[in-house]
Amino acid sequence: MALPEAEHIWYDGKLVKWHEATTHVLTHSLHYGNAVFEGVRAYMTPKGLAILCLEAHTKRLFESAKACGIKIPFTAEQINQAHIDLLKSNTYTDNVYIRPLVFLGYGKMGVSHIGCPVNVAIAAWQWGAYMGEEALQNGIKVKIASWMKPAPFSMMSKAKASANYFNSQMANFEAHEAGCDEALLLDPQGFIAEGSGECFFIVKDGVIITPPNDTSLESITQKNVIQIAKDLGYTVLRQRITRDEAYNADEAFFTGTAAEVTPISSIDSRVIGSGKRGSVSHELQGAYFDIVMGKNPKYEHLLTYIN
Numbered sequence: 385m386a387l388p389e390a391e392h393i394w395y396d397g398k399l400v401k402w403h404e405a406t407t408h409v410l411t412h413s414l415h416y417g418n419a420v421f422e423g424v425r426a427y428m429t430p431k432g433l434a435i436l437c438l439e440a441h442t443k444r445l446f447e448s449a450k451a452c453g454i455k456i457p458f459t460a461e462q463i464n465q466a467h468i469d470l471l472k473s474n475t476y477t478d479n480v481y482i483r484p485l486v487f488l489g490y491g492k493m494g495v496s497h498i499g500c501p502v503n504v505a506i507a508a509w510q511w512g513a514y515m516g517e518e519a520l521q522n523g524i525k526v527k528i529a530s531w532m533k534p535a536p537f538s539m540m541s542k543a544k545a546s547a548n549y550f551n552s553q554m555a556n557f558e559a560h561e562a563g564c565d566e567a568l569l570l571d572p573q574g575f576i577a578e579g580s581g582e583c584f585f586i587v588k589d590g591v592i593i594t595p596p597n598d599t600s601l602e603s604i605t606q607k608n609v610i611q612i613a614k615d616l617g618y619t620v621l622r623q624r625i626t627r628d629e630a631y632n633a634d635e636a637f638f639t640g641t642a643a644e645v646t647p648i649s650s651i652d653s654r655v656i657g658s659g660k661r662g663s664v665s666h667e668l669q670g671a672y673f674d675i676v677m678g679k680n681p682k683y684e685h686l687l688t689y690i691n
């Protein structure tokens with residue numbers, strides 16, 4: 385699917401034309417994989433575009449960079465303002481996905497990244513549901529990947545590091561090749577870690593369970609959904625989930641900035657619950673969309689309005 389282009393991209397402190405935000409083929413990150421990024425959404429609320437959890441995303445971007453040994457040549461305040469300037473400079477009529485990227489640029493080759501120039505780009509385009517509207521309503525088919533999440537002594541899963549997404553990409557590819565929509569990855573102990581780009585939740589006997597972030601991204605949406613669920617009166621447990629527990633869940637769903645709240649209809653061909661979006665998933669999904677669309681004053685603090 386073609387990317388819905390916007391007019392500008394924020395690139396190293398300037399707004400440049402979409403097609404002028406380019407880089408050299410000897411860009412260090414392209415060869416050795418060290419880059420960090422964020423996935424942010426802005427929603428078209430009744431009061432105009434509003435960025436969801438901007439400060440939390442920028443904080444994680446800086447923490448990812450620090451973990452990966454990259455010094456971002458801007459302050460967090462400058463990066464926050466850059467998001468706002470970018471959205472103001474473009475024309476959008478619907479919800480937007482924002483992709484800040486920090487990468488090691490041109491000027492040095494070899495594995496060592498010491499002394500590499502650091503570039504920062506932020507692009508934002510109109511984007512709908514990550515896996516389509518149908519997925520939000522009817523759920524998706526999930527396959528447990530043969531690839532596992534790397535142990536914490538191999539990779540840093542809490543960093544939103546581009547390098548981590550090779551593992552995600554291969555798992556996602558395997559799931560698609562097997563006729564499924566998304567992959568679920570196990571940790572080195574065999575417990576469920578997360579999806580290729582989402583956190584995992586189950587509902588069992590009315591209790592909501594989601595794994596700790598030992599081998600998964602410290603997710604902003606997971607934290608929000610846990611808060612929403614608690615506010616709705618649910619008990620939420622952060623505990624490890626085994627494969628058979630997942631198969632026998634009453635409901636299962638993915639969460640993420642891109643995936644929002646996406647119900648899961650089957651895992652490894654085991655139908656979850658009724659095989660349709662469950663009532664708890666539905667309720668959480670509704671509450672989540674109300675919040676991001678600016679319809680719940682209690683959560684207004686999560687939104688940064690552009691106008």
Ligand SMILES: Cc1ncc(COP(=O)(O)O)c(C=O)c1O
Nearest residue numbers: 581582583601603604605640641
């Ligand atoms: C691997 C992975 N896990 C979890 C998530 C969900 O994180 P968040 O809710 O902060 O978007 C994402 C998406 O960014 C992801 O890529």
